[in-house]
Amino acid sequence: MNDQCVVAQYSDEDQFHxxxxxxxxxxxxxxEVSLIQRSSDVRKAIxxxxxxxxxxxxxxxxxxxATAGATVAGGAVGTLLGTATLLGPLMIAGPLAxxxxxxxxxxxxxxxxxxxxxxxxxxxxxxxxxxxxxxxxVATDDVVRIDEAQRLLHTVDCKSLERYPG
Numbered sequence: 001m002n003d004q005c006v007v008a009q010y011s012d013e014d015q016f017h018x019x020x021x022x023x024x025x026x027x028x029x030x031x032e033v034s035l036i037q038r039s040s041d042v043r044k045a046i047x048x049x050x051x052x053x054x055x056x057x058x059x060x061x062x063x064x065x066a067t068a069g070a071t072v073a074g075g076a077v078g079t080l081l082g083t084a085t086l087l088g089p090l091m092i093a094g095p096l097a098x099x100x101x102x103x104x105x106x107x108x109x110x111x112x113x114x115x116x117x118x119x120x121x122x123x124x125x126x127x128x129x130x131x132x133x134x135x136x137x138v139a140t141d142d143v144v145r146i147d148e149a150q151r152l153l154h155t156v157d158c159k160s161l162e163r164y165p166g
Contacts, residue, residue: 034094
């Protein structure tokens with residue numbers, strides 16, 4: 001069976017992090033979840049006090065900011081922020097990061113076509129992220145897990161929530 005995916009779009013950083021925590025508490029793993037946000041917005045994830053930048057900063061402040069953002073989010077899914085890949089203006093973490101880095105041509109999110117996201121829809125998502133929105137993509141071939149992800153993400157006030165058949 002092909003992987004299916006659910007894409008949740010958030011315009012509120014707090015809701016984005018709450019959704020990450022909800023997925024983490026439900027047992028979703030870094031192999032199932034991808035996180036996408038504008039690379040310049042990584043610093044927003046860091047509260048003004050109480051979080052130290054952890055680990056080597058291979059990409060300057062953005063990398064340290066991603067690690068600190070992961071500390072804020074916590075959990076297995078939240079740690080994705082600390083292992084993010086910067087691709088152009090976007091920061092991508094999770095399975096989609098490797099696929100996007102290996103994609104030849106097209107937009108960064110064109111790699112999501114594997115999950116049934118059409119090219120024009122992927123382009124719309126990419127434009128939304130460049131404008132400041134954040135995306136959570138849950139992908140798996142387990143229909144029960146996709147149903148659960150969709151139900152959970154729906155409980156955290158998202159701007160849009162779409163399911164793609166793979």
